[in-house]
Amino acid sequence: MTDKKYDSADTGLLLVDPYNDFLASEGKLYPYAKEVAESVNMLEHLKKIVAAVREAGIQVFFVPHHRFEPGDFSTWKYPTPYQLSAAKAQPFAKGTWGGEFHPDFQPQEGDIIIKEHWSQSGFANTDLDHQLKVHGISKIIIIGMLANTCIESTARFGMELGYHVTLVKDATAAFSHEAMHAAHEINGPTIVHEIFTTEELIKALGDN
Amino acid sequence: MTDKKYDSADTGLLLVDPYNDFLASEGKLYPYAKEVAESVNMLEHLKKIVAAVREAGIQVFFVPHHRFEPGDFSTWKYPTPYQLSAAKAQPFAKGTWGGEFHPDFQPQEGDIIIKEHWSQSGFANTDLDHQLKVHGISKIIIIGMLANTCIESTARFGMELGYHVTLVKDATAAFSHEAMHAAHEINGPTIVHEIFTTEELIKALGDN
Amino acid sequence: MTDKKYDSADTGLLLVDPYNDFLASEGKLYPYAKEVAESVNMLEHLKKIVAAVREAGIQVFFVPHHRFEPGDFSTWKYPTPYQLSAAKAQPFAKGTWGGEFHPDFQPQEGDIIIKEHWSQSGFANTDLDHQLKVHGISKIIIIGMLANTCIESTARFGMELGYHVTLVKDATAAFSHEAMHAAHEINGPTIVHEIFTTEELIKALGDN
């Protein structure tokens, strides 16, 4: 192991929910995130980070949300109002284009696909913690969608599990500017180890 | 079991971090939360809820933060900046008045004291999930401090674990009004089942 | 809820690894378990329990092992010797007959398929705890293969998680009689709530 801040031996990139429905202009949820996403140039930053991370030999983990199916939650005792409204909208529906990974974020050989998470945290009810451990990962960089829901919950769980956690505030988006502000200016600083811009992250990836 | 929304057979109250340092006017952290706490009349509401819950026969769980000690985190590989600053300030320090439960929130016979949590979630690295399960609890009402850190993380974990989760927006506080807004207007609605005022909660506790 | 020991409102059946490779006479692993399986009349008992449980309206959960694929574990830091030998033998291989559920144990409408577990415990790195909770299940009956590995680990995790756990000693098998003995006479009594025969379980399912 070297003295690099993000050594490929112990760093992993978590790419959360890179679905067409979130990232493509025709995606079901894209309209809600469009204004924020474009204001931070999200798509370009996601691509830059994935390229830089692959170049650095850092392991990539896909962390996908449950792909919706008709009947989801219908037998649950207590679905949340948010889950029920998602079940109605059926984003990332199983077997649809919206539930495919965006063309710019296709898994490459050696990438690891984590089991689908039911709600927000990529760690909850999945093998993410296990896959990180068996691959020797102790530092995670979390990018993707949405800043204050899946990204923040994955960060909260990751910190509590003992991981070093990095957020990238212009490689994510949200349904409002105040949700982004909450994630990166209010809550993030109480949770994670680093909150970088894409530029800062890429510089750190190259540092010795 | 009756048709009550909050039946004593399956509902638990989680009282998070009711320390002097958070709730008493001479407490170390009270000055930071004072403005928000007083603006929602937090202390009065906490007392009302605890009384109503005891009256209803609902099980009370104390969910306490780690009581700080000198040297905390000094051997950890990756403490967060937030943890390091807390280690410096030593809130709820072990063996001090600030680390005692506030006089108005003393455990009564039959209350359950959960193991101390290291960071924000009352579920992380503690026996909270286990104690809820062995007592048959599937609905949790979370009150105490702080709205956007320990309360929100406990809510996020609770929902992912499958619990029905209720927040009470005037029985908590935060270090800023925007942090309260983030907890109850931005993030809360994506996470939990109910966000009540104290008055609404107390009404619901009595409903059949 | 009635006073029945196993009420359909809070009881779930966990059917662990009902693969052709374990249960069918041509299955890859059947030869190793054959002697024990036949000595307790396992297949007949599994069928009887599934029928009785469906009749009682009890929720069925399929708890499947990871279906092996070429390359499994090759990037893991520390695969166990047991995992490496399984990776070589490729039981329940993805896309093969051996990795299909046995014809007598096909999922019916309303059954829940839990995410595949990597090693032994059906709870580890899966959504089993979550699915049990959201369906209101607090009592689990665990049957299937093998008594001292997946069944016992699932039982150990289930008890620690706060579930009421029932084993059925003639609705499982192992690679040796002493492994069965270890599971049901040595370890089981320190872990679970009930260890029944199929006959005793079916009687209990009907009791009021």
Added chain:
Amino acid sequence: MTDKKYDSADTGLLLVDPYNDFLASEGKLYPYAKEVAESVNMLEHLKKIVAAVREAGIQVFFVPHHRFEPGDFSTWKYPTPYQLSAAKAQPFAKGTWGGEFHPDFQPQEGDIIIKEHWSQSGFANTDLDHQLKVHGISKIIIIGMLANTCIESTARFGMELGYHVTLVKDATAAFSHEAMHAAHEINGPTIVHEIFTTEELIKALGDN
């Protein structure tokens, strides 16, 4: 990090339940384990390993069972028969000599005391996984009492969590020889990475 099998940078020793009631000749449970313990010279081996591990600079974690108190489990929905019989016997009772660590196994400065576990696994409902992670530990050596209950459950959980797990078959004991046999000859080989004698472990600790 060197090429040593057990490098101090990533190895931890888990000392499970080193209570007087288990290890001292006047201890409440010692009579039940005495025959097996003496047959493998357990106490001597535990001492040798702890000394060797300290010499090697390996982090020591105390992993203590819940210290019993009157009333334990009385409000639980489903205590196990085994828990109820323990609640009656009150081993390692809080505030008693039996619930103190044996004089030969006193915590030294820098040792970490994990939160008490309620049942068998040192990981369940405690901060063990978290403490291992924040100290960079990925390999665990588990010694103490009892081979087929707390040691085996801690090993089963540790493996599922992604740790490299080592058992030491003459640095533990059980209530019968067949329970030892089950732990080390039947179940252990399906779970862990190494099953050593004390002599083999100490040799491996010194190897480069």
